[in-house]
């Protein structure tokens with residue numbers, strides 16, 4: 001077995017635990033979607049995925065690309081695996097989607113850009129399922145429910161954009177080489193394919209949560225006048241003392257719609 005020095009700057013922690021690899025494969029949805037993997041690394045997950053589905057894998061590290069090319073020479077030749085050497089976020093800037101056709105994103109993500117990747121996957125119209133390993137705290141933010149202390153802009157986006165979202169299971173540091181300092185979780189999201197993510201809604205939510213423990217009305221002063229906030233609260237029957245994590249995603253959508261219309265008046 002090759003010994004490759006993991007590069008910290010690329011968030012490299014290679015998943016070695018075969019039980020966890022099997023559990024990820026078992027959580028793959030039973031559908032005809034294509035698969036996209038981000039960060040195949042040494043190819044342990046890729047090897048399992050390619051047994052079931054054709055896939056494209058995006059990897060930034062030149063050294064790993066050459067290892068993967070020789071490891072998967074047959075699958076690449078047969079057209080079962082497409083290997084793309086690039087920073088996936090740059091790829092997403094150049095093209096709207098990572099695959100021309102419905103796909104599921106299945107990956108053990110580099111933690112330093114995991115949140116951005118999930119947000120980009122929400123924007124990618126062809127991505128239906130997001131099944132990714134992220135830091136446990138990040139997974140909890142995406143799946144928190146209204147009034148939970150972790151309920152945030154990420155939870156609201158997930159709630160408004162998906163039909164199902166949950167943490168499937170946790171993964172301990174010992175499952176990786178080298179072991180990370182944190183616990184990981186497998187995050188599962190099934191997107192609502194009729195919805196599209198509005199970046200302005202994301203910006204509005206960020207403003208609402210800028211000081212998460214303060215009153216929502218205080219945070220709203222960066223986007224609305226005090227007078228407009230009172231009107232909005234009256235119209236939507238919102239309590240003056242409410243904190244950002246106590247407001248439901250549907251109420252945030254209604255607020256945002258009114259804020260946009262108010263500006264257009």
Ligand code: SAM
Pocket residue numbers: 010011012013014015016038039040041042043044045058059060061064086087088089107108109110111113
């Ligand atoms: N999938 C492998 C596994 O499960 O063992 C490796 C996972 S490791 C946590 C993250 C992988 O993402 C590494 O291979 C790393 O080089 C790659 N990576 C980091 N930043 C990336 C980027 N911007 N675009 C594409 N791949 C990236």
